[in-house]
Amino acid sequence: MPHHRRTLATSILSMFGLVVLAVCMPTQPPNRLPAAEEATRILEFKTKVEPFLTTYCADCHFQGKNKGNTQLDGLLSGDIATKDTAQLWQNVLDVITEGTMPPRGKPRAAAAQTQAFVERVNKDLAEAAKVFAGSNKPVLRRLNKREYENSIEELFGFRPNIGTRFPDDGLYQRFDTVGSALFMSDYQLDRYLEIAQEIVSQALPDAMPKSEKQTYPGDSLRYYPGFSYGDMPREPVSFYKSQLERYEALSKIKGGLEGQAAGLKKPTPPTREMLDQYAWLMKNHLPWEKQESGATIYMPLGRGRQYAGLTFPTKVPVAGYYRITIEAGSTSPTPWDKDVNALAVVFPRNSEIGKQQPDPNILFTSTVEGDVQQPERIIIPSLYLSPETTRSGLTITRAVRLEQINQSSGENTEKLILVGRQPRPMKTLSEVYRGLYIRSVTVEGPIVYRNAMDQLFPGGMPSQYSKTAAAQALQRFMSKALRRPVTIAEAEGYLKNFKIAGRDSFMAGMRDAVALVISSPDFVYQAVERRSDGKPARLSPHELATRLSFFLWNQTPDDRLLALADNGTLTKPDVLRSEVERLLNDPRHQRFVASFTTAWLELGRLDEVAVDSTERFPQFSGGMKDLLKRETIEFIRTVLDEDLSLLNIVESDWMILNQRLAQFYGIDGVTGPELRKVKLTPEQRRQRGGIITQGSILTMTSNGTRTTPVVRGGWIMKAILGATPPPPPPNVKPLEDQGARDISKMTIRQLLEEHRRIPACAACHQKIDSYGLAFENYDAIGRWRTMEQDYREVAKGVAGVKRSVYKWVDVGPVEASGTLYSGEKFQTPQEVRQIILRQREAVARNFLRNLLTYALGRATDIADQPTIDQLQGVMTREGYKIKPAIQALVASEAFLTK
Amino acid sequence: MFIHPITRRAMLREGASVLALPFLPSLLPAAEEKKAAAIPKRFLMVHFAYGVTYQDWHPVDSGPNWTMSRSLKPFAEVRDQMTVFRGVSLVRGITSGTNGHGMAHDFGTVAHRAKGSIDQVVAASDEFGPKTRFSSLTCAAAAMQDHSNLSYSLNHTPIPVIPSPVALYQKLFVAEKVGAAVITERLARKQSMLDVLNERVKSLGQKLNAEDRNKLDEYLVSIRSLEEQIAKDRYWMNAPLPKTDVKKPEAEADMPSPRKTLNLFTSLIRAAFQTDQTRVISYAFANQSFINSEGQRVGYHTYTHHQGNKVQMEELALQDILRNEALADLLRELRATKERDGSCLLDHTLVLYGSSCENANVHQAIRLPLLTFGMKSRFQHGSCHGYEFGQHGLADVAQTLFHGMGINSPKYADSTPGKGVPMPEILA
Structure with missing residues (x-):
């Protein structure tokens, strides 16, 4: 199998008609080749490599000179004992084969001399890479936010209501699956505990709540003025005052008004006419109106965000997940605008959560395709609401950044007010405003999720509320949640504070225990058990199920994967292959596609x-x-x-x-x-x-x-x-x-x-x-x-x-x-x-390197070259299809070992 | 983002102040001791994104008699309490940060060369965080977006910000409306949960190798830190919140100008220091948009890519001046606030003010706009110090500030190795 170092390098080499020699050697410790080969290596190094470095690189990179932060004296020993040295050699090869070094204007080697240099170094690097292979192990990896949410959904049936409560996940380059960059902090742990308690209060209530359905017709909606960052037409007097303040601040600075800043004229007080115009605008442009057995909220075509909206008087009786159906339409005349015309459901600002933030708490956003005659039914399948947060009802607003909307006229009302010009005569609301029409809102819930109850008590509630019954139930839940067999003793560890006096305290104890399980390090990290001697080992079937499931579904393994791990068959190549197939055929693989693509192509x-x-x-x-x-x-x-x-x-x-x-x-x-x-x-x-x-x-x-x-x-x-x-x-x-x-x-x-x-x-x-x-x-x-x-x-x-x-x-x-x-x-x-396209091998190789980083949750380096070489071989043979590459990756030593 | 691999040793060193010092209420000064105790030191870090119109910012000369530059004029009256740095790059010898613009996170953590941000290293130090109700407060003009948090915990996790003056006021001066029994019960319950998790960490650790255990230590440190908070909460729940002369702030201004956004926080920052509720505060300007002289709202980022357009550069210079005016307002307030010995708050407060970017138009993080103010007994102010590229990075400044504040910190990020203080010239 040919060892391509970097395909960019080799493709350039092959353009010059060069051939990179195939290196097929058994694994050797570093620089311990058979005597004859070692002699050749030393001879070649002395004749082809050393003179090249001393002739063409020494001026800038030897003896304390480190142009471009690169010092190369160390390479003269010929040993590639560390990965850093190997990486340095690789960088040297890259710049030489690409022709960037030696720089233009400096002497360069003849093509044959360069070829000899590159070949020798390539051989040594290939040897070194074999020795380093397997030395990279991903470090203990915390679940990122997405993986945590998906895993909670797998266990409980609903997604946790995290909002902005988790700190941002750390990234390695653009990857959020790399353990070394995913940190834990007291903030994070505090949020785990807080959210876990919300989850268990939903999943394991004392009594399953009764679900109710309530429809609010459009005419029961109230106008919610919201607030804005000055995007509404400005009240001329206060605007004048703020401009005056700015002007005075700047006037105090000597020179502040010279030159280009001369545009800063002293503002003039608003004229009677401007005040009249403003009053007219406010009076004649109702922000909302009742219409066709519903209501329409209008937004001026300005910039920035604003949250004026329609509030419906929902007050949910108990905290829980609710299903909300909104019949909505847009008054915009063109389909383009309809797409723009998005709605958001928010807690009004004066409610519990909203008041903490300058923006109200946005719960959900959606685009609106329907219109006033045929409203669209927008369904929010599951939204967490509580009596506190809905104290002032829920509000529907236009969610878009309004900056984009005004395509036709090129002007907008806000600017007209700002500069005090005559507003153009406005005949109809729709000329200047886009409306969001709401016909009705239906709230159903709370939705009952039995997943955790069924996992804990598959045969119904225990006949006796004992500690033993609790430990057995918890053991069942933990085997799923922690993705491995769990002993009864381990389950008991979570029941330390457990005091039973009847059903209520039993359930309270179960809630505490389950909350702790999903906050525990065993849950929030993907841990693998290490050999005591530090040597690499095969993943256990359960560890393999976990790595595979997080790779392709971004979540904890499902029942089938765990069953295959329990009976030990998952490690059989054909079973593993068909599981990869199954995971890739399931809609949940879309999570992998989205997160991997975002990281690889840097879509952020x-x-x-x-x-x-x-x-x-x-x-x-x-x-x-x-x-x-x-x-x-x-x-x-x-x-x-x-x-x-x-x-x-x-x-x-x-x-x-x-x-x-x-x-x-x-x-x-x-x-x-x-x-x-x-x-x-x-x-x-x-x-x-x-x-x-x-x-x-x-x-x-x-x-x-x-x-x-x-x-x-x-x-x-x-x-x-x-x-x-x-x-x-x-x-x-x-x-x-x-x-x-x-x-x-x-x-x-x-x-x-x-x-x-x-x-x-x-x-x-x-x-x-x-x-x-x-x-x-x-x-x-x-x-x-x-x-x-x-x-x-x-x-x-x-x-x-x-x-x-x-x-x-x-x-x-x-x-x-x-x-x-x-x-x-x-x-x-x-x-x-x-x-x-001619550099297809470079394209494939780069894709594979990114895929490997994502799948293994660690940085890749020179030690991974053999794995990437192997995957590249598969990909080239299979017409550059991705599925065979994923199959080969999952079957590779790198994926199967820890 | 590049993060240096951290050895277990380094981890323990960084976490040492947390691990080695289980929080003891006895460390806290009792009211009467407090009177006798020295006046506490405070630290304020203020960052703004997207750099400056540097042609107007940097003084053309150095030394004690430097010529006042146009943008720094708002500081003229505190000149003797100010040090100007010209030529310090974000990272020593490197031209840019982790992304083009140099956002708050770049500044706080020196382009992620450090795990904990500068303010958090200060907060972890004995004389700062452990002594007050809040170890530190991290504020911003608005909820920050796109990983731009200024403060990072010692575990390198962004610390959520207090996004509004109203929220800061609530935190500082408005007591929770539940009884002591409820709080006691809540704290006890949390402590017992942490006890269970503590056991779980130990048992998981046994299955891991050294590298994994090093990572798992972050979880352990997090438990410790929450336990400290519980101990702190238990101690402080009996101490009434201090009274303040500051009125509850109104809702946010309709049109955020840099001066307005900071001014809303100014009195609260002063009051937080004055009442010794915290000794460490970070504040991040959001710089999201402003109204230019034509009355148009313009995006700050787009505007900084001015491509040499003179009008835009001038508009941005005006923003720099407004922002400096805002900080000068805050400095004036710190100076007007007297301590019990007649000295002023500014004499005991070190302010670090700057941006992680010099010239956003070309994404350069060399010659950062960087100023320090206050704590005159420790710092030799009044001069402008000019440095060559490659001589000093922000980490050197941080390291020197730690030293000046009497904080014994190991080498911070990529600060210049070797014995002694990297920049002794700024110390008194």
């Missing part, structure tokens, strides 16, 4: 980009980020479920679309909100195909206003090809300080050329930029373009009198053709995708 970065959807990109309206993320996740799910080649991520003849996405991408003939696979025409394929051309990726690799080819290029190298670009060197001055010409007027390409003129930047950016620039046909939110545009002020405003006018201005045609740093020429982005 999309949240970090603020897209200017008010002015520049009104298309990027409410919920668009989530929709784009769903598109990418659904794409990966389709590749997995339909046994397609992984290489579809680089180039595909299909996309995942719904109506809104299709409109966004300019593709006709897709209607309805559900995502589906759509075949692309050859014409469409010029623009779209694979994930690099998806809005999610293209947006998160821009800065929200214009494209950033450096970031795009860096992402492609890292997430697709698995080559992490190095961080920028120290002390690089910002471009604006480098005496560059007026950079605000340049095209991106000109900016980057300016950038590459700076020698410190050039070396790496030649490479990174070339991938990014190849996708300049996509704008900052991923729309296709052939003309680069900039959003500029075309008419200067006068503060307090006239607003500046901004427009998209053509800067110059997009240069679609170019040359990659490797020398390959291309005319279109589609050709670039074809070039990337």
Whole structure:
């Protein structure tokens, strides 16, 4: 089996017609080859490696010089005793085979000499990797928030109501499944105890509650004014006061009003006319109205969030999970808006939980597809409510960030008030407001979940309320909850404070014990029992069931997995194989797809980009980020479920679309909100195909206003090809300080050329930029373009009198053709995708490395090369399908050992 | 995010202050002792995200006679109580933090090179956290988003913030309306639950190897820490909450300006220190949006990517000034508050103020905007110190501040190794 070190490296080597030698050797301790081979190794090292280092690297990286934080003297010993040394060698190989080192302008070795160097080092690294193999073990891993919630659902039937009570899980790179980064703290433990007690009070009540159903018609709803961050049309007097305060604060600072800040004119008091306008607006624009046996709440088309809504007088009798059905519709005229038109159910601000936060407690959000004539039934299957939290009822509001909505007029009422201009005559509410219509709300519950009762007392309540009965019941529950056989003695450990005097105290004791079990380290960590001598060992069947279930379902094992572990058959290869198949066929594998894809492709970065959807990109309206993320996740799910080649991520003849996405991408003939696979025409394929051309990726690799080819290029190298670009060197001055010409007027390409003129930047950016620039046909939110545009002020405003006018201005045609740093020429982005496709082994390898990190819950390094080599072999043989790779991963030594 | 592997030894060292010191109420000063005791030291850490318009911020020269820069003018009247740092990077010798902008978490933990944030190391120290009702208070202008908590526990878990002045007021000055019996019962019940879990940790530990046990220690430390809180709660439940001259704050301002958001907290921060309810507070500006001079609401993040646009840079400079005005308001209040010996609160309070980013437009975390104020008996203020890139990182500043405050802390994050204090020039 060929040992590819890094496929990026080898693919470049093979471009030069080189062949990496196959290394097939039995496992050896480090540097203890058979005598003859060891002699060859030493000879080759002395003649091929040492001179190379001393000739081409010493100037910058020897004898205390550590340019780029890299010092290489240590490599001269030839020993690869530690993983750090191996990693350093790997880095050296990478930069040499990629041609980044020695830097331009410094002497370089002849091709044959480089080849000899690379071959020898590769051989040594392959040997070293075998020795290190198996040395990586995941450290004790706490369940992350998602795994905890899913596991509670498996045990009790309902999801815990955590809200924002857990601190954020720690990440390793972007993975939330890595034990070393998942910490425990007193806050976390306190929340475990608190939430556990809420769970048991639901699951193990003294008496199962009676479920009731109550419908509130629309006309029983009350208007809830909510509050806003100044997004409602501002009351002119208080707005004037706040502006005056700001003005006075700034006036005190000498020089504060010079130059560009001259726009800060002293504000003038509101005129009679402005006050009248405001009064008129308030009077004539009812925030809500009764309508068609329901009620409609209107929101002005402004920016920011606000929570005015309709409150319905629900007061639940007991705390518990309730099913809520809302009949709702949107008054928006276009389907686009309907998608935007989302609702949220919240506790009003003056209730128990809401008052702690500036925002009310959002319990649920949903988009609204229905309209006033045909409202949609929106069902919240299970929502935790209590008498305290519903003291002031529940409120339904518009949940969207309203910044996105105003697409048609380009102006909004808020701004008109702000600058004191004549508001345009407004004839109807729907011209300026979008309405959310509610016909009725039905509350059903509390829902009775018997899962835990049945687990504890499968034959009904015990005849005697004894400690023995309690221990036996708890033992049954713990065997499921702790994913392994549990002794009666261990169960008794949880009943230390147990005092029985009849049924009530028995149940109270059971509640305490179960709450402790699900807060215990045995539950909140995925522990594996270690050998006392520290040597690696096979996972026990129960440990395997656990690792497998958390890998593919993100939850504690179900009854079937535990049964197969109990009878010991899970470790049989055919049984394990069919279980992997079963888990992947179950809808719960979607959790794996979503969380793995999010970590691997770094989709969280999309949240970090603020897209200017008010002015520049009104298309990027409410919920668009989530929709784009769903598109990418659904794409990966389709590749997995339909046994397609992984290489579809680089180039595909299909996309995942719904109506809104299709409109966004300019593709006709897709209607309805559900995502589906759509075949692309050859014409469409010029623009779209694979994930690099998806809005999610293209947006998160821009800065929200214009494209950033450096970031795009860096992402492609890292997430697709698995080559992490190095961080920028120290002390690089910002471009604006480098005496560059007026950079605000340049095209991106000109900016980057300016950038590459700076020698410190050039070396790496030649490479990174070339991938990014190849996708300049996509704008900052991923729309296709052939003309680069900039959003500029075309008419200067006068503060307090006239607003500046901004427009998209053509800067110059997009240069679609170019040359990659490797020398390959291309005319279109589609050709670039074809070039990337040639590096299929690098694509597969990077995917597998990420998959391994996710599955094992630990960082991967050079010691994992043999495992990745093996999985890569399987993937290549199986046409790059993902399922065979997952099967091979689960069957690998790395997965089966601890 | 890169987190250095932590050895068990290091873990124990970091957790030592927690593990080795089971909380004893006897450590707490009784009322009469309190009068005789020295005036306590306090620490306040304030962070703002997205850097500054650095051209206006950094003084052009160094030394005691540095020329006042435009953005620092609000501090002119406390100049002799202030130290200006120019040239300290977030991480020594590295140009950026864990992500482009340098958020609060980057500052608190020095780009996650440390497990516990700077304020929490202070809070864990004998003379700070253990002595007061609240070991520390972590506040923010609004619920922080996207992993941007400023404070991290010694176990490297983000500490939830107190998101509003109303919530802070409740915590400091409004007593729970249940009887002592209910609280006693609740604490006893919690203690007995922790007893059971304590046993479970021990029994699980026996099945693990050293590395896993090291990880499991986090759980054990968490139990200890909750037990300390129980002991503390038992002690303090009998002590009435102090009275304050501060009025219950109104709901949040309609339009958050940096000055307004901090000003709402200012008196409460002062009162918390003054009544010795806590000695450690962290505060994070949210910097989510502001109203520019055209009356438009603009996103702070988008705006910081100004691409050299002079108008935007100027608007941001004004925000810097407003924010500095806000801090100056707080400093003035600390200075106006007298201790019983006639000294002022600022004389006993060290304030660390800065951002984890210098220039958000290009995501640089070199030359951080960084200032310290107060506690003049320990710190030599009045100068601007200029450093070369690679000379000092934020960890060096933290390490030196610990030293100055009399906190015996092992090497913090990646602070310069070797004996002595990394930056003795700032000490008195």
